[in-house]
Amino acid sequence: MSQQDIQAPFPGVFYRRPSPDKPPFVEEGQQVEAGTIIGLIEVMKQFFELRADAAGIITAFQVEDETVVEAGQGITVLEVV
Amino acid sequence: MIRRLLIVNRGEIALRVVRAARELGMCSIVAHSEADADSLAVQRADETVCIGPPQATKSYLNIETILQAAKDVAADAVHPGYGFLSESAEFARAVKAAGMMFVGPEAAIIERMGDKAMARQTAIEAEVPVVPGSPRAVNDLDEALNVAESVGFPRLIKAAAGGGGRGIRVAENAAALCEQLPMAQTEARTAFGDDRVYLERFIEHARHIEVQILGDGERAIHLFERECSLQRRRQKVFEECPSPALDDTTRESLCRSAVALAEHVGYFGAGTLEYLYDDITGEFFFIEMNTRIQVEHPITEAVTGVDLVREMLRLARGERLRFAQQDIQRRGWAVEMRINAEDPERGFFPSPGQVQRLVWPSGPGIRIDSGLYEGYRMPPFYDSLVAKLIVWDECRESALIRAGRALDEFILDGFATTAALHRRLVDDAEVRRGVVDTGFLERWLEAKPTPTPSDKEVVS
Structure with missing residues (x-):
């Protein structure tokens, strides 16, 4: 078991949901596969998907939904199984 | 006041x-x-x-x-x-x-002209040509085949509930229409929960041409047209005034139609009527109106000498329109290059950052509209337009040469922009000849990918 930080690759606004009326992509404690979408980052009116690099469990989000993030800022921690 | x-x-x-x-x-x-x-x-x-x-x-x-x-x-x-x-x-x-x-105009006018179906109806009332199509949704194949001859082929089958390019199919002829219509209806039902479809003439080689107008609620004038055919993902990239496609007769009837529509609704303020121009038949069709100032307004200012934003403010403070139509004259040619903070070498990926060094082009015929300055850190929250380079010269050919010269003077260190794309575009043989349509730039980008220097690989 090892822990991986999933970071924002560029500055923008982080979203946990595909749209405001939809449930979050993943919940804390949820098991994910490599490639699972964790959230979206909006930069200059374009949206990019943030994905898990490996299979594991999302332990905790370090930022809230719809918050401003800097490049390299930790979004969530993935416990690789 | x-x-x-x-x-x-x-x-x-x-x-x-x-x-x-x-x-x-x-x-x-x-x-x-x-x-x-x-x-x-x-x-x-x-x-x-x-x-x-x-x-x-x-x-x-x-x-x-x-x-x-x-x-x-x-x-x-x-x-x-x-x-x-x-x-x-x-x-x-x-x-x-x-x-x-x-x-800007009254809320009622914004509503009327902002709704595509209502704007189309209003254009028909003002006898302005619109893209030929079925007057309402077609229910079955018989009705689809019987839609007036004027629509012709090829036809677009458009989902009533679609938008932004989704839910559109092309039928080349009657046989294809028989085949495509049921599929389009099924698709519309599954995608939008609404199986109503319209038919419309498909214009294969369309130019995007728009007319600038000013109105004081009673009288309106036009300030000629702009051509904005160079687009990527339906976003304008490069615009020019006037359009190289129009002869004087067509220009006159296009601009008059815009004035007729503006006066029909008692338009107030600055506005733009957008048309599709069929490069093969020479016909033009109204598609929609923007009831505000537009990004590319400076090329019209360069060619007519009228300050559009100042005129908007004069009208808003209660002055009447200060010009008669014959006061508006064209002189020379102007182009606008949108400089976006996007990296053309990485699929136009947004590239926010801090301006390290900035040298604007200057000299005859150059205008820069931009909020950039050295040390400025661009926020990632808004759109990527960071500067507009507007170049005027006495004719189109010299304007494009001058645009190349201006781009050579331009230096921006700190983040990638689309300036290099424009540098290549203004030298392109087809752009020089003005033979473009709304699909040109995407085909061009596909066929002529940006040469990628090997040292760029470390960036990604």
């Missing part, structure tokens, strides 16, 4: 309106988000007011906060710029209800 003008926008257009307001002796007040507190528009404004957090929904789109700010600074008029709330009838109405002037 307007004494205190609140400018509810950002970037180059906020600065553009500040300049016009100051020239007219109005106090310019820029409403800005927390992310734009250090913008050039804020620095140049007479006064400023913060309207909330960076996200546009919490600031530039937040009507309640904006109205409170307007009250706090005792504004008597509001200029919305382009984008954001510029075409919100609700905003226009709320500004008026709060006792201020809205620099």
Whole structure:
């Protein structure tokens, strides 16, 4: 078991949901596969998907939904199984 | 009278309106988000007011906060710029209800011309040609085949509930229509929960040509056309005034049709009527109207000598239209290159960053509309347009050569922009000949991928 930080690759606004009326992509404690979408980052009116690099469990989000993030800022921690 | 003008926008257009307001002796007040507190528009404004957090929904789109700010600074008029709330009838109405002037048309006109179906109906009433199509949704194949001959082939089958290019199929002939129609209906039902489809003439080689107008509620004039066919993902990239496609007769009837439509609705302020121009048949068709100032307005200013933003403000403060149609003359040619903070070498990936070094082009015929300055850190929250390079010269050929010269002088270190793309475009043989349509740029990008120097690989 090892822990991986999933970071924002560029500055923008982080979203946990595909749209405001939809449930979050993943919940804390949820098991994910490599490639699972964790959230979206909006930069200059374009949206990019943030994905898990490996299979594991999302332990905790370090930022809230719809918050401003800097490049390299930790979004969530993935416990690789 | 307007004494205190609140400018509810950002970037180059906020600065553009500040300049016009100051020239007219109005106090310019820029409403800005927390992310734009250090913008050039804020620095140049007479006064400023913060309207909330960076996200546009919490600031530039937040009507309640904006109205409170307007009250706090005792504004008597509001200029919305382009984008954001510029075409919100609700905003226009709320500004008026709060006792201020809205620099733009009445809410009812915004509503009428902003709705595609209503705008089309209004155009038909004013005898302005629209893209031939079925007057309403077609129910079955018989009806689809019987739609007036005028629509012709190829036809587009469009889902009534579709939009932004989704839910569209092309039928080359009657046989293809028989095959495609049921599929289009099924698709529309599954995708949009609504199986109604319309038919429309498909124009294979269309140019995007638009007419600038000014109106005072009774009388309207045109300020000729702009051609904006060079687009990527339906976003304009490069515009020119006038259009190289039109002869004088077509230009005259196109521009007259725009005036007819503007006067038909009693249009007030600056507006633009967008048309598709069929390059094969030479026909033009009204598609929609933008009831605001547009990004590419400076090329019209360069060619006609009329300051459109200042005229908008004069009209809003109660002056009548100062020009008769014959006062508006064209002189020379102008092009606008949109410099976006996007990296053409990485699929136009957004590239926000800090301006390390900035050298603007200058000399004859050059105009820069931009909020950039050295040290400026571009926020990631808004669109990627960072500068507009507008180049005027006596004819099209020399304007393109001058544009190349201007781009050679331009230096921006700190982040990638689309300037290099424009440098290649202005030298392109087909662009030089003006043989372009709305699909040209995407085909060109596909066929002529940007040469990637090997040292760029480390970036990704």
